């Protein structure tokens with residue numbers, strides 16, 4: 607009996623050190639041979655183990671911050687108790703996305719596609735796309751993209767290519783005040799009108815030429831809610847069936863008042879990018895991707 611006590615004690619001491627990914631109810635995978643097809647010199651990763659460790663770190667940090675440690679259960683509820691949750695990271699030429707894009711919640715196939723060009727230049731939205739895997743069910747598309755962009759900003763080891771580390775509210779304020787032509791200004795107003803509603807028109811905005819603006823405004827609105835009222839309330843809103851009618855009960859004021867508060871914050875407290883700064887951002891992005 608006494609002899610056995612030492613190995614057991616040793617095992618207990620060693621357990622935290624090897625809790626790595628052995629006991630996790632999910633795994634991260636990618637095609638090792640595909641790794642060698644990319645030029646990783648400017649990616650920020652020295653080897654595939656670093657990439658893997660970064661992804662596991664995102665999953666822990668983001669699910670922790672959002673207080674959703676059981677996020678993975680959505681997958682076994684969908685596919686059955688024997689389902690082995692393996693999140694696959696795949697490099698592609700097109701834009702980064704998760705399997706089935708905005709409809710991923712219908713199928714829950716945990717594949718993440720990362721744009722090669724962004725990956726090779728340290729701009730891949732790894733934390734962003736991973737957030738979509740963790741929280742596939744959303745009340746409004748703008749909150750889906752807003753939360754993912756917020757997490758890329760907060761936990762990403764590399765900047766969001768849409769802001770390159772510049773405060774997102776400065777971009778939102780820029781679009782709010784920039785001299786857009788009449789057609790773009792009308793589209794901008796359409797985007798503002800549907801953000802946070804969960805209306806099908808959100809999808810039209812995301813897939814129109816206003817896509818970059820839609821993503822920036824979604825990120826800005828989401829960051830405004832999280833930073834002013836906390837992540838807990840935001841996650842409840844994110845998981846609501848009706849984000850407009852549930853808003854009052856959750857926040858104590860109407861969504862319309864909240865949106866007006868955000869717009870007035872953009873107008874008076876967020877210093878808009880100047881056109882010169884906006885052009886400099888575009889040039890920096892082009893420069894990084896041209897390497």
Ligand SMILES: [Zn+2]
Nearest residue numbers: 734738751754
């Ligand atoms: Zn996204």
